[in-house]
Structure formats: structure tokens, C-alpha cells
Amino acid sequence: MIKDIGSSKECTFYVALYIIVTTINSFIPAAALWYSGQILKIVENAMESRTVDRNLLFRVAASRTVCSILQRLSEHWRYSLSTIAQRRIKAHYQVHILESYARLDLPTFEDPVIQSQLSAAWGERAPVAWNAVQTVVTTAAMALRLVLQLSVLAAVLKGQRDGLILAFLTFLSPLMDWMKFRSYIHPSSVWAATCRNDDYIRMEGVKDVVLQSDHRKEMVAGNMWEHLISEYDAARKRLGDAAGSFHEMLALHKERTTLSLSSFLAEPIQEMPQIVFALRAVQYPASIPVSLASLNLIQSTVQEFAFQALHVFDKMFGSIGEAFHAVRKLYDIQNITNRVIDGPNSFPEDQQKVALGVSVEFRNVSFKYPGKDDYALQGVSFKIERGQLCLILGENGSGKSTMLKLITRLYDPSEGNILIDDRDIRTIKLADLRRATSVLFQDYTHFPLSIKENIGLGDPTNPRDQDMIEQSAKLGGAYDFVSRLPEGFDTYLDRPVQDVYSSLPEGTTTLFGRKVDYGAVRKFGGTSKNSKTQLSGGQMQRLALSRTFMRSLGPDNQVGLLLFDEPSASLDPVAEHDLFERLRELRGNKTMIFSSHRFGNLTRNADIIICVKDSHVQEMGTHEQLMKNNEGYAKIYSLQAKAFLP
Numbered sequence: 277m278i279k280d281i282g283s284s285k286e287c288t289f290y291v292a293l294y295i296i297v298t299t300i301n302s303f304i305p306a307a308a309l310w311y312s313g314q315i316l317k318i319v320e321n322a323m324e325s326r327t328v329d330r331n332l333l334f335r336v337a338a339s340r341t342v343c344s345i346l347q348r349l350s351e352h353w354r355y356s357l358s359t360i361a362q363r364r365i366k367a368h369y370q371v372h373i374l375e376s377y378a379r380l381d382l383p384t385f386e387d388p389v390i391q392s393q394l395s396a397a398w399g400e401r402a403p404v405a406w407n408a409v410q411t412v413v414t415t416a417a418m419a420l421r422l423v424l425q426l427s428v429l430a431a432v433l434k435g436q437r438d439g440l441i442l443a444f445l446t447f448l449s450p451l452m453d454w455m456k457f458r459s460y461i462h463p464s465s466v467w468a469a470t471c472r473n474d475d476y477i478r479m480e481g482v483k484d485v486v487l488q489s490d491h492r493k494e495m496v497a498g499n500m501w502e503h504l505i506s507e508y509d510a511a512r513k514r515l516g517d518a519a520g521s522f523h524e525m526l527a528l529h530k531e532r533t534t535l536s537l538s539s540f541l542a543e544p545i546q547e548m549p550q551i552v553f554a555l556r557a558v559q560y561p562a563s564i565p566v567s568l569a570s571l572n573l574i575q576s577t578v579q580e581f582a583f584q585a586l587h588v589f590d591k592m593f594g595s596i597g598e599a600f601h602a603v604r605k606l607y608d609i610q611n612i613t614n615r616v617i618d619g620p621n622s623f624p625e626d627q628q629k630v631a632l633g634v635s636v637e638f639r640n641v642s643f644k645y646p647g648k649d650d651y652a653l654q655g656v657s658f659k660i661e662r663g664q665l666c667l668i669l670g671e672n673g674s675g676k677s678t679m680l681k682l683i684t685r686l687y688d689p690s691e692g693n694i695l696i697d698d699r700d701i702r703t704i705k706l707a708d709l710r711r712a713t714s715v716l717f718q719d720y721t722h723f724p725l726s727i728k729e730n731i732g733l734g735d736p737t738n739p740r741d742q743d744m745i746e747q748s749a750k751l752g753g754a755y756d757f758v759s760r761l762p763e764g765f766d767t768y769l770d771r772p773v774q775d776v777y778s779s780l781p782e783g784t785t786t787l788f789g790r791k792v793d794y795g796a797v798r799k800f801g802g803t804s805k806n807s808k809t810q811l812s813g814g815q816m817q818r819l820a821l822s823r824t825f826m827r828s829l830g831p832d833n834q835v836g837l838l839l840f841d842e843p844s845a846s847l848d849p850v851a852e853h854d855l856f857e858r859l860r861e862l863r864g865n866k867t868m869i870f871s872s873h874r875f876g877n878l879t880r881n882a883d884i885i886i887c888v889k890d891s892h893v894q895e896m897g898t899h900e901q902l903m904k905n906n907e908g909y910a911k912i913y914s915l916q917a918k919a920f921l922p
């Protein structure tokens with residue numbers, strides 16, 4: 277980490293300044309203490325000799341004041357430098373963390389162990405690397421400050437009557453506080469809490485149903501609210517005083533454990549120095565004013581000293597270890613190995629040929645999702661020839677999407693092989709394989725970026741080509757509605773940075789050129805956020821389609837295989853018809869695979885229909901062949917057709 281930060285000029289300068297200022301800052305309290313001791317000595321001398329060296333007093337007092345000013349200033353500089361250094365280190369590491377995230381494949385990324393490793397490294401609030409730097413620097417500075425203060429304190433106390441005893445007694449009180457504090461939040465203790473009370477669990481569930489907007493539609497339409505409220509009330513009554521959140525219960529528990537012996541002794545111990553002082557004053561009445569001043573100095577210094585000493589102790593045994601552990605995790609994520617291993621060979625050998633499509637073959641492929649016992653696909657074999665249009669047909673959950681995921685190597689089969697142009701896809705470089713395929717997933721996503729970028733990212737080699745973006749939007753059927761949006765192609769589907777505002781004057785409908793989302797106002801109370809662009813499911817799907825067109829239809833594209841997982845699920849019949857027409861026209865000779873659970877437009881046009889059921893291929897062939905077979909396909913087809921026949 278030190279090497280890494282050191283190699284980044286933008287970080288090094290500010291981190292070095294931060295260390296220097298923090299070190300200087302550690303000297304000041306000891307200097308201040310020294311001058312306070314000097315003032316005390318001057319007073320003592322004055323008491324004995326009845327004369328004051330005004331010059332000396334002035335110099336010492338001025339120095340003491342300078343110490344205070346310097347202390348304040350160095351604190352300010354330290355804070356300013358730490359914010360800049362923190363921001364720079366954070367920015368430096370964020371690229372590194374994002375890269376570690378981005379390069380992971382699906383099975384690796386979905387692994388819960390990897391997930392926790394990744395989230396530990398992210399540490400958005402307290403950037404891990406900065407945290408480690410700061411913890412080490414402040415702990416070292418505190419230790420230095422402590423040693424200096426301790427030496428000065430010893431020098432000052434040497435001449436004081438009862439100084440050491442008073443210091444010790446003053447130290448006892450913060451020590452007890454600290455021990456009490458550690459007893460219930462010990463940094464290295466491990467604990468867990470659960471709730472086993474059914475009534476409480478139900479109350480929390482009902483509260484969520486009523487408060488969260490996700491459930492509102494069904495709650496209202498289902499006429500549920502009265503029942504929910506009576507359930508809540510009944511559970512609340514049964515629970516009585518025992519109904520409390522985890523934090524309330526924890527507070528109660530802590531309160532109960534505060535009746536310890538030390539809690540009774542805490543206050544008398546605090547009074548001890550005064551008692552000792554009073555007894556001594558009776559013994560030596562002449563020295564009362566001096567002793568009073570020295571008691572004050574001892575008490576304030578020792579209390580501050582005790583706080584710091586105990587804090588350093590805590591840091592040494594807790595935070596530094598934790599910070600280093602977190603840094604190790606930060607570096608470990610660089611070395612996470614992907615489960616889907618890259619292949620060695622380039623693909624395709626002949627770029628021209630890809631435009632004519634590629635063949636796809638499954639040889640006895642079986643697959644289980646990671647952590648699952650059931651097969652999502654079992655013993656699947658088929659071959660789709662170059663340039664064919666294939667339809668994979670099957671019920672929900674039969675394994676259609678899984679086939680497409682395996683072709684793009686989002687996962688690798690548990691058994692069997694998949695071949696593209698007669699080459700095992702595991703031997704092909706992943707980047708080449710993905711360059712040669714274009715896939716529209718059923719659960720396609722929309723990135724929280726502008727519409728323009730959402731479409732443009734379809735072709736990451738040429739994502740800003742406005743003409744291509746617009747043409748793709750036309751082909752995907754998105755151009756018209758996008759053009760009508762106030763911000764057109766620059767519209768953010770889901771703004772990642774939200775506008776935040778207080779309550780607005782009545783009648784405000786737009787803010788920063790965007791419609792105010794009063795739903796959000798209600799949700800967030802006082803300050804509110806403005807985020808979502810409301811598009812329908814069909815419109816969202818058209819955008820996803822446009823992205824696919826962007827990828828597969830550009831002049832330089834190297835796509836030979838187009839995969840569509842239920843591309844028309846949210847489209848109306850006219851849009852669906854238009855889409856298939858466009859796809860057929862535009863695909864040229866590229867191989868195309870559609871998955872669907874509906875019979876429709878494509879069944880008659882497909883060169884090959886593969887029917888899957890319960891993770892197996894049931895039958896395959898052209899529409900005519902399958903009708904002739906008179907098995908599952910023909911039966912369902914006839915059943916559906918009947919509905920439309922007179």
C-alpha cells in the first residue's frame with residue numbers, strides 16, 4: 277500500500293504534508309504543558325519571595341498563548357489536509373476496486389463469499405486505504421504526544437508536593453470509565469442477536485407492508501388494510517412492553533448492567549484528589565493558593581492524558597489490526613480468480629465468414645447452477661447450422677435462457693461440450709467469443725446512464741456514434757418515444773445522482789427542468805430526491821433491443837450469432853410483428869437463436885425448432901416435421917390454433 281500510494285504523485289504530496297503537520301501537532305500539548313508549569317513556578321516563587329519577574333511572566337504567558345493558537349491552527353491544517361489526502365487516495369483506489377469488480381465473471385461474482393470480500397474492500401464511507409494511513413499516523417502521533425507530555429508532566433510534578441499521588445488519583449477515574457466502556461463494546465468481541473418472538477416478527481412485517489410503496493397496489497386492491505392494522509394491534513397488545521427494536525433492547529440491557537461495584541465507586545473516586553488536597557491544606561495552610569493552581573493543572577492534564585493513553589491502547593490492539601486486515605482484503609480482490617477460464621485461441625480465423633453466421637452445437641450438455649442440486653439442463657444435444665434461424669421453445673423454467681447463457685460462457689457446462697464453428701468454446705478467447713455474439717437477455721438491464729449511452733454501449737468499440745445510435749433506436753422501435761422526451765437521447769433513465777431539495781413552494785411542478793416526483797417527497801420527508809424517468813415495460817424493452825441492434829448491425833461488427841431471450845415479451849402484437857420483420861431483414865446470413873414460451877410469429881419461419889421440457893430436449897425439427905411427429909409440439913400448437921379458428 278505504501279508503495280502504491282508513494283507511486284501516485286497526486287497522493288504522496290498531501291499524505292506527506294499530513295504526516296508533517298500531525299507530527300508538529302503532537303509537540304504542541306507538551307510545550308503548552310511546559311509553559312503552564314512555568315507559570316505555576318512563577319506563582320510559587322512569588323508566594324515565597326513576594327516579587328514577580330514581570331518580564332519572565334510576560335514571555336511565558338505569551339508563549340503559552342502562542343501554543344494555543346498553534347494548536348488550533350495545526351488542527352485546522354490537519355483537517356484540511358486529511359480531507360484532500362483522503363479524497364485523492366479514495367479516487368486512486370476506486371479505479372483499482374472498480375477494475376477488480378468489473379473483470380469478474382458471473383459465477384465468481386455471484387458467490388456469496390466473493391461478494392462479502394468485495395463489499396469489505398469497497399468501504400465507501402471510510403475508504404479502506406485512507407483509514408489505514410490515518411489510523412497509523414494518528415496512533416503514532418498520539419504515542420509521540422503522550423511520551424512528550426509524560427516527560428513534561430514528570431518534570432512539572434517533581435517539584436510539587438503530593439503531585440504524583442494527585443496525578444495517580446486523577447488517572448483512576450478515566451481509567452474506570454474506559455473499562456466500563458470497553459466492557460460492552462469491546463472491539464474484538466464477537467456477538468450476534470436474533471429475534472424469536474413471532475408477534476414481533478409479524479409486527480415488523482405488517483409495518484413494512486403498510487409503509488413500503490412496493491406493496492401498496494396489492495394491499496389496496498386486496499382490501500387488506502383493516503385486517504393488517506388489527507393484526508398489528510393484536511400482536512402489539514400481546515407483546516406489551518417487550519416490543520422494542522434491537523437498539524432499544526440493547527440500551528435497556530446496558531442500563532441493567534450499569535449497577536456494578538465500579539459504578540458505585542466512580543463518583544467517590546472522582547472526589548479523591550479534592551479530599552487529599554483538603555487534608556493537605558489543613559496540614560500546610562500557607563500553601564493553599566499554590567496547591568490549588570497545581571491541583572487544577574494536574575487534574576486537567578492528567579484527564580486529557582488518560583483519555584489519550586487509553587485511546588492509543590485501544591488503537592494499538594484494535595483499529596490498527598483491523599485497518600491492516602481491511603487493506604489486505606483490498607489487495608486480495610485483485611487476485612480473485614474467475615471460474616470461467618479464458619481460452620487460448622483467437623476467433624474467428626476468417627472474419628468474412630462470420631458475417632455468414634456460425635454453427636452452434638451442444639454435445640450432451642448438462643448444467644447445474646452453482647450451489648444447486650437440480651439440473652437446469654441435462655443431456656442436451658443439437659446442432660444449429662451456419663445461418664439458420666432457430667427457435668427454442670419451452671415452458672417457464674425448462675432451461676431456455678440457460679442454453680443462451682452457456683453459449684456466451686456466462687457459465688460453463690457441468691458436463692459435455694458446446695461448439696461454435698466446430699470449435700469447443702472453451703478453447704476460444706472469451707473476448708473473441710463475446711465479440712462474435714450478441715445477446716438480448718430476458719432480464720435485460722438498463723444502466724443508470726443516459727439513453728444515448730444505454731444504446732451506444734451495445735458497441736463498446738464505437739459507443740458515441742450518434743448516427744448509429746439513432747439508427748439503432750429506429751430499428752429497436754425506440755426512436756419516436758425517445759425523441760418526445762424533454763431531454764431526448766440525453767435523458768437519464770434512472771439518474772444516479774439525485775436532486776435533493778427541501779419542501780418546495782406550492783405549485784412547483786418542475787425542478788432543474790425535471791418533473792418533481794412528489795412520491796419521493798413523501799417518502800423521504802423533509803429533504804427529498806428526484807430520480808426516476810417513468811417508461812413502460814415495452815418501452816424499456818425497445819431500448820434494450822436498440823442496444824442489441826447497435827451491437828450487431830454496425831458496419832464493422834464482428835457478430836455472427838444473435839441470441840434473443842424472449843425479445844417480444846413486453847411488446848404489443850404490432851410491435852412484435854414489426855420487430856420480427858426487421859430482424860429477418862437485417863440479419864443477413866447471421867445465425868439467430870430465439871427463445872420463447874409462446875407459439876407465434878417465428879414458429880413457421882424457423883429453420884429449426886428445439887422443444888425443451890424439464891431440462892431435456894423433447895423433440896426438434898421444422899414446424900412441418902414437428903407437426904408430422906404429432907407429439908408435444910403439435911398438440912400444443914393445435915390447441916392454441918383452435919382458439920382462433922371459426
Ligand SMILES: Nc1ncnc2c1ncn2[C@@H]1O[C@H](COP(=O)(O)OP(=O)(O)OP(=O)(O)O)[C@@H](O)[C@H]1O
Nearest residue numbers: 645648652670671672673674675676677678679873
Ligand atoms: N441464476 C440462477 N441460479 C440458480 N438457478 C437458476 C438461475 N437461473 C435459472 N435457474 C433455474 O434453472 C432452471 C432453468 O431456468 P431458465 O431460466 O433457463 O428457464 P427458462 O426456460 O428460460 O424459463 P423462462 O421461460 O421462465 O424464462 C429453472 O429451474 C430456474 O429456477
